[in-house]
Amino acid sequence: MTLSTLWVLAEPAGDTFTTTSLELLSHARTLANDVAAITWGDGSKLAAVAGEYGANTLYDVGDLKGALPGVPVAAAIAALIAGGTTPDAIVIPASYDGRDVAGRLSARLDRPVLTNVTGLVEEGGLVTEHPVFGGSLTVKARFTAEGPGIIVVRAKSFAAEPSSGAPANVVAAPAGDTGATGSAVIATSHVEERSGPKLEEAAVVVSGGRGLGEAGAYAMIEEIAKLLNGAAGASRAIVDAGWVPYSHQVGQTGKTVKPLVYVACGISGATQHMVGMKGSKNIVAINKDADAPIFQIADLGIVGDVHKVLPALIEALKART
Amino acid sequence: MNIVVCVKQIPDPAAPQSFDASNNLNRSGKLILDEADTYGVEMALQLVDKAGGGEVTVVSMGSGNDVAGLRNALAMGATKAVIVSDESLRGSDALSTAKVLAKVIAREPFDLVLAATESSDGYTGTTPVQLAELLGLPSITFAKAVSVEGGGLKVSRQTEAGYDEVTAPLPALVTVTAGVVEPRYASFKGIMAAKSKPLEVLTVADLGLEGQVGAAGAREEIVAVQAAESRQAGEKYVDEGDGAEKVVAFLESIKVL
Numbered sequence: 384m385t386l387s388t389l390w391v392l393a394e395p396a397g398d399t400f401t402t403t404s405l406e407l408l409s410h411a412r413t414l415a416n417d418v419a420a421i422t423w424g425d426g427s428k429l430a431a432v433a434g435e436y437g438a439n440t441l442y443d444v445g446d447l448k449g450a451l452p453g454v455p456v457a458a459a460i461a462a463l464i465a466g467g468t469t470p471d472a473i474v475i476p477a478s479y480d481g482r483d484v485a486g487r488l489s490a491r492l493d494r495p496v497l498t499n500v501t502g503l504v505e506e507g508g509l510v511t512e513h514p515v516f517g518g519s520l521t522v523k524a525r526f527t528a529e530g531p532g533i534i535v536v537r538a539k540s541f542a543a544e545p546s547s548g549a550p551a552n553v554v555a556a557p558a559g560d561t562g563a564t565g566s567a568v569i570a571t572s573h574v575e576e577r578s579g580p581k582l583e584e585a586a587v588v589v590s591g592g593r594g595l596g597e598a599g600a601y602a603m604i605e606e607i608a609k610l611l612n613g614a615a616g617a618s619r620a621i622v623d624a625g626w627v628p629y630s631h632q633v634g635q636t637g638k639t640v641k642p643l644v645y646v647a648c649g650i651s652g653a654t655q656h657m658v659g660m661k662g663s664k665n666i667v668a669i670n671k672d673a674d675a676p677i678f679q680i681a682d683l684g685i686v687g688d689v690h691k692v693l694p695a696l697i698e699a700l701k702a703r704t
Numbered sequence: 705m706n707i708v709v710c711v712k713q714i715p716d717p718a719a720p721q722s723f724d725a726s727n728n729l730n731r732s733g734k735l736i737l738d739e740a741d742t743y744g745v746e747m748a749l750q751l752v753d754k755a756g757g758g759e760v761t762v763v764s765m766g767s768g769n770d771v772a773g774l775r776n777a778l779a780m781g782a783t784k785a786v787i788v789s790d791e792s793l794r795g796s797d798a799l800s801t802a803k804v805l806a807k808v809i810a811r812e813p814f815d816l817v818l819a820a821t822e823s824s825d826g827y828t829g830t831t832p833v834q835l836a837e838l839l840g841l842p843s844i845t846f847a848k849a850v851s852v853e854g855g856g857l858k859v860s861r862q863t864e865a866g867y868d869e870v871t872a873p874l875p876a877l878v879t880v881t882a883g884v885v886e887p888r889y890a891s892f893k894g895i896m897a898a899k900s901k902p903l904e905v906l907t908v909a910d911l912g913l914e915g916q917v918g919a920a921g922a923r924e925e926i927v928a929v930q931a932a933e934s935r936q937a938g939e940k941y942v943d944e945g946d947g948a949e950k951v952v953a954f955l956e957s958i959k960v961l
């Protein structure tokens with residue numbers, strides 16, 4: 384290992400970190416001797432998880448008092464660096480708050496950001512991998528100037544694997560005064576109802592697209608997902624049309640999924656959709672256009688009408704239970 | 705109320721994409737207004753309307769000469785446009801872009817800066833937040849609804865679980881998601897009017913940023929472009945009433961059933 388230290392932004396999620404944070408911690412410990420996690424809220428209760436996934440140190444920004452994390456967390460990281468501790472790179476999940484932290488930190492430190500990273504390897508220095516043109520090509524890149532570079536990594540790029548590490552050493556890393564920039568605060572939070580497994584964690588994902596024809600037809604997608612004990616996903620076309628909430632969106636601007644099987648119904652297979660589901664173990668596509676791009680990556684393609692195939696599939700699945 | 709909207713001009717996404725000799729996305733030829741930015745333009749027009757008056761200024765930077773995308777924003781109803789257009793901007797990374805935009809925006813009077821959550825061709829999604837930091841503004845990203853109430857900003861911000869109501873004082877920067885508003889089409893009258901609206905073209909030297917931006921300012925490099933592992937197409941059947949059966953058999957074969 385030629386890397387000595389990597390810092391990982393570890394976003395708190397109840398009494399653990401978000402799955403992507405755990406993935407990044409797991410991978411970071413294969414690349415660097417020393418891994419530090421940076422979190423906020425109540426860091427002390429996360430010391431064990433941080434250690435388990437490979438962090439020696441847990442920097443805790445503490446209570447954000449309702450502020451959006453981007454500004455205070457970037458300020459805290461910048462303060463650590465100003466104080467003399469500098470990692471080789473700072474690795475950040477490609478989440479809402481993660482991207483805010485990355486942008487703020489980049490401008491504060493005057494350091495570049497590499498985004499949409501799906502691979503991170505050591506080749507005489509840190510090299511990042513980025514899928515482009517719908518994942519048909521991989522671009523490899525690296526920082527050329529003084530570090531630390533900032534790296535924003537997509538979900539599901541690495542596996543989250545616990546180790547037998549001892550609890551991390553918790554170090555307070557306060558943000559200090561952030562002035563006007565830190566004045567965006569959360570007034571209330573709204574949680575959308577969800578039943579069944581989470582989209583990113585389900586073994587079966589059944590997704591619908593514009594080919595469903597109308598919002599009501601999405602009920603078929605939900606029913607099949609339920610019958611298969613899976614989660615229901617969507618293309619951006621029907622999210623933008625308001626048929627389903629954004630939390631269902633799969634793709635470049637939505638979620639990355641890698642289920643055992645992904646069933647795409649009435650989805651054309653635009654590059655921005657494929658980049659979010661290409662890593663699925665198996666892909667089934669149902670589309671009435673025999674030339675739809677989705678068939679190029681489908682293990683099983685059914686050229687047919689969703690209004691015929693899906694009702695029959697629901698009947699067949701029901702008959703088995 | 706004065707609003708600045710960052711808009712990017714991009715090659716038509718429907719056209720095949722390619723890299724040029726120095727591994728930059730090929731941006732020669734016609735440029736269009738990134739669809740992602742039409743939401744910001746529409747949002748700005750609606751907010752200014754609600755506020756009872758003000759200007760919507762669109763700002764852009766790029767290495768190309770075409771301004772068709774900006775004319776489109778003006779035709780939708782924006783008051784004026786400023787573009788930093790300079791060959792030396794080729795190869796700019798997100799931080800360089802933010803530096804250029806910050807210099808331009810600092811010259812304009814504004815209460816609010818709008819941008820998209822991510823562009824269609826670069827999709828780094830970091831430019832707007834870098835810009836907010838350089839301008840010393842609070843930022844709220846991933847807006848699915850935006851309103852100005854009592855001189856402050858109220859935004860519904862997308863979250864993993866649903867959404868948060870977030871408030872911030874003005875001036876501030878907001879990034880809007882697709883679907884936040886329904887972008888209008890430019891009317892014939894709008895298209896005609898756009899031809900005589902102010903469109904200022906600046907160079908990097910005008911902003912005093914020579915040698916700091918473009919490829920000269922980028923501190924990362926592409927080391928390789930490789931074909932990714934590709935998936936093979938499997939079996940394809942035309943449904944003859946047996947499509948569902950085929951799916952069930954497949955699910956059985958992979959032990960999902």
Ligand SMILES: Cc1cc2nc3c(=O)[nH]c(=O)nc-3n(C[C@H](O)[C@H](O)[C@H](O)COP(=O)(O)OP(=O)(O)OC[C@H]3O[C@@H](n4cnc5c(N)ncnc54)[C@H](O)[C@@H]3O)c2cc1C
Pocket residue numbers: 591592593594595596617618619620621632633634635636637638648649650651652653654655656659669670671672675687688689690717740822823824825827
């Ligand atoms: C910056 C950017 C980011 C994006 N991010 C995403 C993203 O994260 N996720 C995403 O999904 N998209 C994303 N998109 C949009 C993407 O480019 C496509 O527009 C979108 O994926 C298309 O959705 P669709 O396949 O449902 O619709 P369409 O492309 O309209 O396809 C509908 C399909 O349904 C088929 N069909 C029609 N009727 C039937 C029927 N009765 N039975 C069976 N099949 C039928 C048609 O043959 C067609 O193939 C993004 C675009 C941009 C520019």
Ligand SMILES: Nc1ncnc2c1ncn2[C@@H]1O[C@H](COP(=O)(O)O)[C@@H](O)[C@H]1O
Pocket residue numbers: 710711712713738740741763764765766798801805818819820821822823824826827828829830831832
């Ligand atoms: N060259 C540019 N000119 C104007 N606005 C830009 C430019 N690059 C990025 N932006 C704005 O920042 C958003 C996010 O861009 P990106 O960081 O490329 O994903 C875009 O949708 C625009 O609103």
